[in-house]
Amino acid sequence: xGRASLPLSCNAILExxxxxxxxxxxxSVHGCPMAVLGxxxxxxMNVYIRAxxxxxxxxxxxxxxxxxxxxxxxxxxxxxDANTRVIHIDAGPEDAPKEDxxxxxxxxxxxxxxxxxxxGLHYELLHSHxxxxxxxxxxxxxxxxVPHVATFHTLAEIKxxxxxxxxxxxxxxxxxxxxxxxxxxxIVSTGHERLALQQLYDAPEDKxxxxxxxxxxxxxxxxxxxxxxxxxxxxxxQTILYVGRLDPIKGVDVLMHxxxxxxxxxxxxxxxxxxxxxxxxxxxxxxxxxxxxxxGKVEFLGSQPxxxxxxxxxxxxxxxVPSYYESFGLVALEAMACGTxxxxxxxxxxxxxxxDNRSGYLVAWHCPDAYADRLEVLLSNDALRHSMGKQAxxxxxxMSWDRTAQGVAAVYAELGVRPQKG
Ligand code: UDP
Numbered sequence: 001x002g003r004a005s006l007p008l009s010c011n012a013i014l015e016x017x018x019x020x021x022x023x024x025x026x027x028s029v030h031g032c033p034m035a036v037l038g039x040x041x042x043x044x045m046n047v048y049i050r051a052x053x054x055x056x057x058x059x060x061x062x063x064x065x066x067x068x069x070x071x072x073x074x075x076x077x078x079x080x081d082a083n084t085r086v087i088h089i090d091a092g093p094e095d096a097p098k099e100d101x102x103x104x105x106x107x108x109x110x111x112x113x114x115x116x117x118x119x120g121l122h123y124e125l126l127h128s129h130x131x132x133x134x135x136x137x138x139x140x141x142x143x144x145x146v147p148h149v150a151t152f153h154t155l156a157e158i159k160x161x162x163x164x165x166x167x168x169x170x171x172x173x174x175x176x177x178x179x180x181x182x183x184x185x186x187i188v189s190t191g192h193e194r195l196a197l198q199q200l201y202d203a204p205e206d207k208x209x210x211x212x213x214x215x216x217x218x219x220x221x222x223x224x225x226x227x228x229x230x231x232x233x234x235x236x237x238q239t240i241l242y243v244g245r246l247d248p249i250k251g252v253d254v255l256m257h258x259x260x261x262x263x264x265x266x267x268x269x270x271x272x273x274x275x276x277x278x279x280x281x282x283x284x285x286x287x288x289x290x291x292x293x294x295x296g297k298v299e300f301l302g303s304q305p306x307x308x309x310x311x312x313x314x315x316x317x318x319x320x321v322p323s324y325y326e327s328f329g330l331v332a333l334e335a336m337a338c339g340t341x342x343x344x345x346x347x348x349x350x351x352x353x354x355x356d357n358r359s360g361y362l363v364a365w366h367c368p369d370a371y372a373d374r375l376e377v378l379l380s381n382d383a384l385r386h387s388m389g390k391q392a393x394x395x396x397x398x399m400s401w402d403r404t405a406q407g408v409a410a411v412y413a414e415l416g417v418r419p420q421k422g
Pocket of ligand 1: 244275328334
């Protein structure tokens, strides 16, 4: 596979600049921070990895993010900023389905090793993201004799319990268990996930640390709703927003049924940001829209660049996150940072972000009646919506990525790895 490499001089400058910094290797087999978000499996994990790596860079680490190559014209080394870069490793076909990726992990492991060896790089610590990377990280940490920290983002044992019909690779749960047993620390986003790790994976309590995810407060901030609507060319109807991948676990069908209940009494529209027209779930949801007589009320906008999302959050009256499982739920936090109230399912991650009756509502049942009830209350009361939006923003300002990076750096420090003092 022919790929463009950065000019040597450019690599050399970066190398020199980060020479004095402590190096961290992020392993992210399938979550490339440069992937198009909201499609296939690219979403919150990709955003998290990029933002955390850059946050750690600001703390004084140099972070290399190793991920699978997913396009033949991608450079091998891609600087994100002065201290952070993405390294694309050839391991398996570019379009290999996620279910097959475990087969390519040995090749990925070899690729990371070869890159580190040929560039004379020593990493102080490995931080793996998702179970596939946990497997790679564990093998590398034994070889390099450095500490290994794992963040799973989602766990098979919780996912399969969350929604009937969710199937996971048989090797996933067993590998997660092995990694939990072997790593030095596991970082989770919420106390709920820590409890699940202890109960379902026998994780020792002193191995697990809770560090909240974050939001880019420079990008996601409140703004004039009418101006945002004008920029997006929206009509005057009240607007419900969904943002995210289109995957059955996201519960977007519940939102469609909800809309069919409330649209009889209100002029509302639903904007769906994320997904590809050729996704199976996207096709299913479009068909459902027709069956429910909602054509003209629902707009499928496909995946949108992350930087444009503030316009959507600012334009919306309410953002709905009806997921069956969410280990954290960045979309809820981004909406809140833009001053938009959130109606979300009462599941682990979302429960930690959205405060019921303050920054929005949590809905206990995946049932359209319950969502319709909460949306009706919000959409019919401007003052309530504005006050909840204000409280949402206030809650979000405490959750910057720098704070997340500080929390993660504290976990590294427990393992004797500290940033270089400037
Ligand atoms: N996102 C995006 N463009 C889209 C759809 C989603 O940038 O078209 C981003 C969104 O802003 C959020 C992430 O993808 O940062 C989704 O994260 P979340 O934790 O809500 O869901 P996950 O993908 O982890 O299930």
